[in-house]
Amino acid sequence: MSVARQIKPKPSKLEQQKALLGGASYEDHEAATLFPLMSDDRFAELVESIRANGLIHEIVIHDGKILDGRNRYRACVEAGVEPRFRDFVGDPFTYAWSANGQRRDLVLEQRAVIFVMATKKSEEWKTRQAEIAAEANRKRSEKTKAQHAVSNPRAGETKSGVPTTCGTTKPASAEPKDKNTSATEKAAASGTNRGAIERAERLVKADPALAAKVAAGEVKPTAAHRQLKKAEVEQKVKELPDGKFRVIYADPPWAYNDTREGLGAGDGQTVDRASTAAKNHYPTMTMAELKELDVKSLAADDSVLFCWATFPLLPEQLEVVKAWGFKYKTAFVWDKDRGTFGHYHTAEAELLLVCTRGSCTPDADKREAQVQRHPRGEHSRKPDAIREMIDRLYPHGPRVELFRRGEAPDGWVIWGAEAEEAEAA
Template sequence: MKTIEYTKYQIHSAAALFPPMSDGEFAELMADIGTNGQQMPILVYRNKIVDGRERLRACHKLGIEPVYKDVGKLDVPTSAFIVSQNLHRRHLSDSQRAMIAAKLSNTKKGTNQHTAEAVSQKQAASACNVSVDSLQRASKVLESGHEDLIQSVESGELDVSNAATLITLPREELDDLVQRSAKEMIARAKKERDEARDELRKRKLEQIDKTRKNSQPFDHGVGPFNVIYADPPWDYIPEVQLGYPAMKLDAICDLLRGSKAVSPDAVLFLWVPASLIAEGLKVIEAWGFRYITHAIWHKGESGMGSYFRMAHEVLMFATRGSTAIPEVPTGARPGSVFSYRRGMHSQKPEELYWVIERMYPELPKMELFRRGVSRDGWYSWGNEVQHGPATPLGQQIVDAMAVEPVAGELTEMVEAGDAVNDLEPQAA
C-alpha cells in the first residue's frame, strides 16, 4: 500500500491569521470531500501551504492523498494573499475580520512601510473589509495578551468593541468575567462605557463652564475697524457635543448691533454652518451689513449628515457703507473654493488670515470669537482669547488627545458645517 505523505509541506505561519474551523464546519468539509473528492487544491508558495490547511487535515482524517498546486510568483505580500483566498469562503463577523486585519497589519505609523511584506493598517483594514478604527480596537485586544478574551472574539462569541472596553478592567476581574457568559461580558462592557461617558461629559461641562466664566463684555469703544472676521459659536447642537459655550441667535445679532467699533465703511467675513444660512443672513442684517457673496471651504473627506455627507463650510461676505473701502487688487482675489484639511474640532484654516490680509492689507482688522493668542495686527475678542505666548500646535494636539474618546461614542465630532438634524452616528 502506498504511504501518503501529509507533512510534505509546512503550513505558512500567516495561515494562523484565520481561526480554525468549528467542529461542525470541519465535519461538513470532511463529508463533502468524502463524497465528492478534493475539488480545490491545497495552494503552496515557496514550499509552504498558504491555503488549504483544513483540506489537508480532512484528507489526513479520510486517508485521501492531498492535491497540491504551486501558486508561483505572488504580486502581493504572502499574508495578504492568504487573506484574499480565505476571506470570501469563511462566514466571519466584522469583529473576527477586524482581528484578522490587526494580525495582518505589521507596520505602524513611522515604521518602514515599503518592504515587500509590509502591510499598513489601512491596507489590512481594506483587505478585510473593516474600518481602521475596528482594526485598532482589535489590536488593543491582541496587545492585552489575554488569551481567553482574544479567543472569545475570534470564536465570534464577543464583539471587538466590547472586548476593547473590558481590557481596562483589573486582570483578576477580567479573568473571572471571561469565564462567564457572553451576555454578562456585554453587560459589563456597557456599564464601563456608560460610566466613562458620564465622566467625560462631566469634564466637558466643567470646561465649558470655566470658559463661559471667562467671558468679558464686548468693548464698543475700540476701533473703528473696517474688516470684521467672525466665527460665532452657533447654538445648533448641545454644548457638550460642541465642547464650548454656544450663543443664541439673538445674542449674536445684538453683539454688534449699532456698535461704534465697526466703521461705517466695512467688510464682514462670517463663518456659517451650511445648514444655518438663513441665520447668517439675519446676523449680517443686524450688524448693519448687506450680503454680497460667499466662499466655500472644502474640508477634504466627507463627514456625516442625514441628507448630504458634509464636506464644506460657508464663509459669507458682506459690506456696509459707500465706496470708501478699497477695491481688492486683482492678484489678491482668491478663488471662491478653499481646499484646506480639517484641523481640530471647529478650528478654521489658518490660511484664511493670509487671504484676508492680502485682500485688505492696509485696513484695521477685528476678529470676533478668537481662540488662542491674538494675531499680530488684529484686535481680538472672545472668551477663549489667550494672553501671553501662543500654545504650539503640537501641544494643542497633545492636550486634545488627553481626553480619550469613549468606545462606541461619536469620536469624529461634526464640524460647523453640520446642523443638528444632520447628526447621525457613524458605524465603527
C-alpha cells in the first residue's frame, strides 16, 4: 500500500527573506519607492549576476528601511546570496535622487516628475528636521532655565524685582533654502528641460497619486497630462455660473445682398430663381444687427463657438464672431453631396467656423474629419450629425444652440427668436 507523499508548499518571498536574514526583513523606504523597480528581464539578469559574482554594491539602509538597492536586495533573496548593508544618515530623498536620478530606463517626463517629487519630499523632510531641532532647543532652554532658577532663585530679577527676558531661544528656520529655485535651474539639476519641469510641477500639485503612477512607470506622462487636463476642464465646468455656456452652436440668419434672381440653371435643370434667397425662408438679420447680439454674456471665460458661415460673406461673418468675443481658429467643411446654383460655381459646401474664447481645445483625444459629408435637407437645415460631432468633441459643460429652429435637443438649451417661437408652439 503506497502512502501519498506530502508536498511542502514553497515558501513565500517574505518567508525566504526572513530565512535568509535570520528572521528579519526590510521594507522599502518612501524615497526609494519614488523610482520604478527593474523590468522583469533586467531583474533576471541581475539575479544571475549576483548568483555568479555575489553582491558587489552594498544595500543602503535609512531608518531601518531600504533606501537604495531594492532590486539588489530582492535579487539576493532570489539567488540565495546573503546581502550586505550599510546605514545612511541624512536627507534620504536627496540621496535617492543622486543614486538613481540618471537611470537610463527613465524617460524625460518621468524623470522630471520623480525629480519634482523628490525635491518636494526633501523640502518637507528638511522642514521636519528643523522643527524637531527647534523643539529640542526649546526643551533644553526650558530645562536650563528651570535648573538655574532652582540654584539661584533671584537670578532672573532686576533690583526692582521684575523678571528679565534674557535667554530666549529663537527657533531655527524651517524654510527650505531652495524654495525659489527657478524651473531652468531645476531642469539643469534633473537633466530634463524647463517645459518638462513645469508640467511635472503642475501634475504633482494637482494629482499626487497620478504623478506617483507616472514615476512608477504605470501611466505614460502624455496620458497623465491628458487625464489632468480633462479633470481640470470638468472642475471648471462645475464652477460655471448660471447662464454661462462652455459650448455655443450658432446658425445665424445671415442677410445676403441679393435675392438670387437672374440665376439660370447651369446643369440644364429648372431653378426657382427666387427660392434660393434666404429671406424667402426665414427672417434674416443684417451684420450690424448680429453684432449687437449679447452673445458675450452667454459665453464662459473658456468656451468654444461653432458658427455656420458661407463663402460669399466670410469676411463679414468673421467680424461678427469677433464682436461676440471669440477668436477664429479653424473650420469644418460640410460637403452637401449636391449643390445649388451660384454666381461662380455650384454651391456644394458650407463652413462651420471653430472659434474660442480663452482656452477651450477639445476634450476628446480623437479628432474628427475636417470634411463632413452629409446629404442636404430642407433649406438651411443643418445635419444632426454635426451637433453629435460637437458633443463628441466637447462632452463636458453646458451648451446652447442659437437660432435653433425646432425643439431643443437632449442636453442643449436653445436661444433666440426661433427658439421662443418653438417653445410657444
